[in-house]
Amino acid sequence: MQKQQAKPLVLVVEDEAALVTLLRYNLEREGFEVIEARDGEEALLLAKERRPDLVLLDWMLPLVSGIEVCRQLRRLPETRAVPVVMLTARGEEADKVRGLDSGADDYVTKPFSPGELIARLRALLRRSRPALDGDNLQYEDLMMDLIAHRVRRNGRDIHLGPTEFRLLRHLMEHQGRVFTREQLLDVVWGPDVYVEPRTVDVHIRRLRKAINDGADFDLIRTVRSAGYSLDREQ
Template identity: 80%
Template structure:
């Protein structure tokens, strides 16, 4: 079955344009016109990806994104934010709230389609039956679950891919640029500082108050899954 895209946008003309271009590419479409409806539709229809406007009635796109990342039914759904706010601080705020990508209005339909396909490729389920481990950390790729010391660790799709790559290459240091190419893909432009945002979110999710930080920062070099000595 073709992927289902949830469009969360209150501008009728833009919704019509998005629906036309996405359906032409074979995607199925669901719609929501405000933040509260977006959360309801996301829970009920379980879309494969959400196109989320920043400025929405009732709940902002930022708050919708945060709540989706907290809900078990939607925590792993990729989110692309659409917004007229193009400043770097706004982009980082959007990513910090849990978005996987960020597109500034106005944008071309072809760029949007390319970004959607790239995010969907990165979010494909992992190989069934495979488990990755490091000390007290366990990643089950079949069930898309991460546990540390027996407790569930809730990750967004980008943090999951980032942790998977680090688990598959334990001890090896990767620069921001290498992580961008491997985790985000070479066909999507993302600023290097984005890696820092997602590493910070990953650390927050993995580390309880008494847990050792398993991600080592190597100054001027990058990051590794390797306890600091």
């Protein structure tokens, strides 16, 4: 069975219910996974828990403003590199500059074209995850050739079974993001295949042993009560 690439995860931070519904509809139709927050505090909590691939952030929010949310996202190690698009009714040049100065990567003024917004999000994802556009994935000294189906670490060939290869590919495509066992089962084994969640642990152990053999540090991080991530321990 052909493995489907995981959908990019977008965190939509917006307190206007009708606009959230519109954004969710258009994003999901274009192949994105959507999670949502209605205020700045919830946004920061979700961003740390799920580490989205991109944040679509309203300027005017309850509790914590969009500008302050953006600043805090840029200070957190786990979200520092996540692209942020500010979404606001403010159109003056000074406000745009302020939004970009706070760490935003792009700026979309309401009302907006859903098609243009999607195009901007895709462009940001290509820049933030360039490996997805090519035939190779890389993290630290680990390289994966998707065409030749080969994996090397620090010049050493690594031999993986088909399941470990799919598992590693998914983790390399979403570096730093933590996945639960259930999420990994759904993506790597498929939603229609019944496998015990603990099976993931077995394959993670095999993968960890293969890629870390003779290496100085472990590239797979186990997050207690959460899951696994391709993320070197600090």
